[in-house]
Amino acid sequence: MSTTATVELLAKDLNDQGGVFCPTPKAGMQLWNTHPRVYLDVAKTGEARCPYCGTTYRLKAGEHFGAAH
Template identity: 75%
Template sequence: MSSPTSAPAVVELAARDLNAHGGVICPSPKAGMQLWNGHPRVFLDVAKTGEVHCPYCGTVYRLRAGEQPGHHG
């Protein structure tokens, strides 16, 4: 019997939430993660496609509708 799986967390981002390279670091406090029980820190490039999935935890980081990377206003 398979156990039910929960959907990955989705973190909606504003352009100002991205670092100077257009990305974010996971695990992230924005995703409600605590660093003591998280996975290794990884850089995720959100600006390239507007959405990225963490390869460790599956958290989805996506730009909010209408947000443009590089416009950190």
């Protein structure tokens, strides 16, 4: 079993849609030995949790994605 972790991200770490994929090297994971690749929308609420491994991806305090509408 893996332990849950929190990965703090900068806005520049997000893709153009405001998300990231898990697993990711940013969380110390090797793609070949973890779980299927899933897309997580971090920009929507400022954080997202992977349903497979429980890793939480969170925007670092003060970071904002995109322009205010």
